[in-house]
Amino acid sequence: GISVIEAGHPIPNEKSLLGAREILDVSERAGENDVVLVLVSGGGSALVTAPVSGVTLEDMARVNELLVESGADIYQINTVRKHLSRVKGGRLAKAAFPARVLTLVLSDVVGDDLSTIASGPTAPDPTTFDAALEILETYWLRERVPRSVLDHLDAGRRGEREETPTEDDPVFRRVTHVIVGGASTALDAAGRRAEKLG
Numbered sequence: 001g002i003s004v005i006e007a008g009h010p011i012p013n014e015k016s017l018l019g020a021r022e023i024l025d026v027s028e029r030a031g032e033n034d035v036v037l038v039l040v041s042g043g044g045s046a047l048v049t050a051p052v053s054g055v056t057l058e059d060m061a062r063v064n065e066l067l068v069e070s071g072a073d074i075y076q077i078n079t080v081r082k083h084l085s086r087v088k089g090g091r092l093a094k095a096a097f098p099a100r101v102l103t104l105v106l107s108d109v110v111g112d113d114l115s116t117i118a119s120g121p122t123a124p125d126p127t128t129f130d131a132a133l134e135i136l137e138t139y140w141l142r143e144r145v146p147r148s149v150l151d152h153l154d155a156g157r158r159g160e161r162e163e164t165p166t167e168d169d170p171v172f173r174r175v176t177h178v179i180v181g182g183a184s185t186a187l188d189a190a191g192r193r194a195e196k197l198g
Contacts, residue, residue: 012049033099038101041118048121050086066144066145076135080132083127084152088121089164092122103122105179105180107179107183112179114177115127129153132156133153
């Protein structure tokens with residue numbers, strides 16, 4: 001009874017699109033009395049890809065490659081990705097509203113920042129279109145990213161595209177996050193075991 005889609009990582013592929021479509025479909029059909037269970041882990045940014053209108057999978061893959069090669073850190077890479085996605089940056093939580101959302105998280109991010117792990121599909125997003133464009137400019141990528149990407153981000157900066165939802169958005173009143181594992185969990189367990197062993 002469980003559908004498995006083996007998507008692409010670190011570069012998204014057609015299966016990444018298919019998975020995102022199915023996830024959005026389930027979320028959008030959920031009603032107020034439903035609970036949407038979301039399992040999030042590192043790698044989710046590539047594995048679940050739903051570009052905004054006008055941006056193709058190839059465009060997303062190219063931006064991802066350029067950002068990774070530029071030396072940008074994961075926070076910066078995901079800031080850009082969140083502003084090109086219909087799922088990331090809290091948009092999955094928005095799609096599921098008014099259903100309750102329970103997100104179980106396996107963290108691969110130092111500090112367990114929920115908005116960064118898998119680009120925070122059910123977490124409020126503190127970043128902006130301005131920040132995404134500043135990152136492209138910092139790494140001299142503005143002239144190298146696909147035109148569709150730049151057009152979308154520029155339109156967002158001008159207020160012509162909806163910004164990712166922030167913590168004051170009412171959708172997050174119905175979202176619960178539980179970090180079930182990550183580097184800090186592993187370190188704590190290793191420390192307890194080491195103490196036991198003397």
